[in-house]
Structure formats: C-alpha cells, structure tokens
Amino acid sequence: MPDVISITVNGASITVPLGTTALAAILSTGASSVRRSVSGAPRGPLCGMGVCFECRATVNHRPHSRTCETLCAPGMDIRTGDHVND
C-alpha cells in the first residue's frame, strides 16, 4: 500500500497517495476547473507540464503556483479560483 498524506483543498481535508501533485489532488475532489479566466470562464489544466499556467492556484498562501509541478506535502493548503479568500 502506498503511504498517504493529509492536505486541505479549499478548506476540506483529504488524503492523497504520496507522489500526488497538487493538481491531481484538486481534480480528485471532483472539481474540473481550477481557476476563472480573465473574462470569467471556468478553466482546467491543459499541458500538465508547467508550460500553460492554466492550473495555477494558491498553495500555502502563495498565489499563482503551478499545481501540476507541485508535489503534495503533509498539511499543504491548496485554494483554487473562487475559494482563495474563504
């Protein structure tokens, strides 16, 4: 069995297998969008490799983090689009 770690996504605690990226953790909660575009349209990830910046979210209070390149660490706090100021 893989080790699991606890993190929070938009304030809700979840556990994910070790080696999961912040992006995969966000999507595993059932969400498909990570942010709103400048004109308000929902957006999800595109490239999966740190190039397109569509997956950016606030990780440990740091905005605009590329979640596809961020490995989940114990206690990590991830907030997407509409939930940044919750």
Next chain:
Amino acid sequence: MTSRRASFDTLVVGAGPAGIAAACCAAESGARVGVLDNNPRAGGQIWRGHERSDASPDARRWFGKFTAAKIDFLPSTEVIDQLENGRLIVQSIDASSIDEVRELTYKNLILSTGARELFLPFPGWTLPNVMGAGGLQALVKCGLPIGGKKVIVAGSGPLLLAVAAHLREHGADVRLIAEQAPWHRVARFGMSLAFEKTKLAQAFAIRRQLSGVPYKTSCWPLRANGEEKLESVTLRTGDRTWQEPCDYLACGFHLVPNTELPALLRCDLRAGFVRVDQSQRTSIPNIFAAGELTSIGGVDLSILEGQIAGYGASGQSARAAQLAPQKRRLDRFAALLRETFSLRDELRSLADAETVVCRCEDVTVSRIRHHLSWRASKLHTRCGMGPCQGRICGPATEFLLGWKLDSIRPPIFAASLQSLAVAAAARTEEDLMLNEESR
C-alpha cells in the same frame, strides 16, 4: 542583496532522457556536473513516474546510472535569465523554497529542455477536461483517477497511441483515437517500423493494449461541447460529422520544441529548432543542445544526442564520434515522423471568430487576425502577454496565421518581484566590479 552561487564544469538544463544521458556521459570524465529541471522529479515527460514497476528497461538503466553518478540534481528549478555567457539566474518553484534565487555558473552548458504539445484552437477547446494528450497522461501519472472515464484521444502523432494505451491500462474507457494524418501515410510509417526491432516491438505491445479501440485516420475534432465542462466532442472524418459523448478529450497536434532558453542565449535556430553540428554544439561554442530541441525524433534519438552532447561537452569527443552512425539511422526516423504527421490545411480553419486563441488573456481570433505580425498583435491585444508568455498561443498563431515569433525577453518564466530584485542585484554587483576593473 546577493544571490547564492554554485559552479559547474557542465550544467544540463532539463532532466528528460536527453539530459539524463548527457549528464551521465559528462560525469564519466570526472567533471563537476549539475542538472536542473522544473519538475520535482527527474525523467521528463516520457519517464515521469519512473519509480513505478512499469518503467521501460532503458529508463531503469539510465536512472540507475544517474543515481550512481556524482551529479548534482536541482529539482523544481528553472532558468529565468542569463547575466552573461557562463552565468544563469535560476529560481526555485518548490513550495518549501519558493522564489529562492541562485546564480549558476558553467564552463559548458547542455540544453535539453524538450518539447511541449502543439495545441490548436477550436471552438470549446478552453472547456475544463479538454487537455493535451500528453497532458492527461501526465496527470494520470501524477495521481488523477481515470478509471471508468470516457476519453477521446485526438490530434496527431505516435504519442496518441502511447497515451491511449496508458490511459486504458489505468482503467479509462478510451472511445476513439482520432488521427488527423491520412491512412496511407500512417501505414507507410507503420511499415518502416519493421526495420526498427525495438520500435516494432513497442508498436505491437501498444496494438495489443488497444485491441477494440477504434483508430480513425483523417479524423479530427471540430468542436468541444459543454457548459461548465466538456460533455461531448464533435468530430469529422471525410464527409461525416458526428458527436461523441465523453468525460475527457485528450488532444495534441504533435510537438513543438521549448526554444525559449536557447533563444534567450542567442543560439541560432533553424526552422524552429536549435541548429547544432555533429557534436550537438550550437552556434555558441560552449553551449550544446540535445533531444527534441534539435528535432522531434523520439526517446532513442534523444538519449543518443544526450550522450553525444555529454561526451562532447566534457572533452571526450572520440566517444561522441563513435555514436555518429547510430544517429544517422535515427535521424531518418525523425524525418519520417515529420512527413507522416504533418498537419493538414483544414486544421487552420477549425477556430471561428469567437474562439479564444490566447488563453491567458482571453484574446479571440477576430481580435488578432487583421494584425500583420505577432508583435503587432501582442501590442494591440495582449495576445501572448499572460503568464505562459505565448508558449501556447505562439505556436498556434504560427500555424494559423504564419506569424514568426520574435522578442524573447527575460525573465523567460514568470518570476516574483523578489526574484527579479535578486537578479538585478547580481547584475549591479557585476557592473560595479567591471567599473572597478576598468579604472
């Protein structure tokens, strides 16, 4: 304010197959070798998640060497600027050391920054759950559950098959693989694999994994449909147009090289790729390039070019020369890939007037198409001026409108003001020292 420094004989940018091979070969000379990658783990896109038991024998062999060799690996690190030849400014993008800026100095540099997928705009391509083919595969490798999800894989290139096989292995219900290239070209490509034993074996393995999945050639997506997320895809083949319900569309139109860093370092480009000589040396004598930066030729060619560059950059040119015949064979394979999966003209008219081209700034086709150049469009519409800095819409407009991309400017990745301040301080310090010397 000063930046931390580290010095290397050979520095490698990009830890995919080319970068790993380059670093291992350079390290054989006893040189001090450093490798950096923007990912938290080495392996690049193709060897991502190598620690799993399904890694290819090649991946296992090279990872074994990479771990055993005396190499400094700097994960979650990306180059943002060059101070002068031999001195790069890099920043950390790891959550625990975010924005930490360092100066790395080198005698020889090997660029192996790889390629990204070419994304072409079509109505609905910005809907959540429309992703790159490699993009969805990367996500699944990083923990996205895909079991039972209906997926359509579309676009062009052999990557589509590898992705479809991988997704299916993880329980996805792959409904269709839509390849834009015509059957006669794909068939000829398939026949040529008969002369490449390992590639043929891979092809058969993938064929077995994909039994029962329709593979349609001369077929491409016209439109992605849905409100808040993808619900179905409208596809075309010949005169037939139909709608296919699905959870994900994994769509990429083959690959484009990541040439931002070589362009910043003023390496010559030719037809969009970095120009290199037989020893993988670029137009700048102490800078080498290997892998998909020089041509799209698959993992075997990337490894080989990495070896040649690694030997060449560390004074082992005789060993580099021994690999030349092997490289000529793989170069022919790269040429065949290019011919087989060249993009059809119909794809230029997929986007309608209201289709977004620049996803960062939500700029539509109707706003850019009357401009004459990439630069004019940037200045007037902000197309290409968002956080991705034109990495997605640049190659798309190049294909759609024939624009030539220019004006690479530092920082080549979005950087915080703090990072820029440290970089500026390093520059000022340099100027002060120069003034001191000239006095």
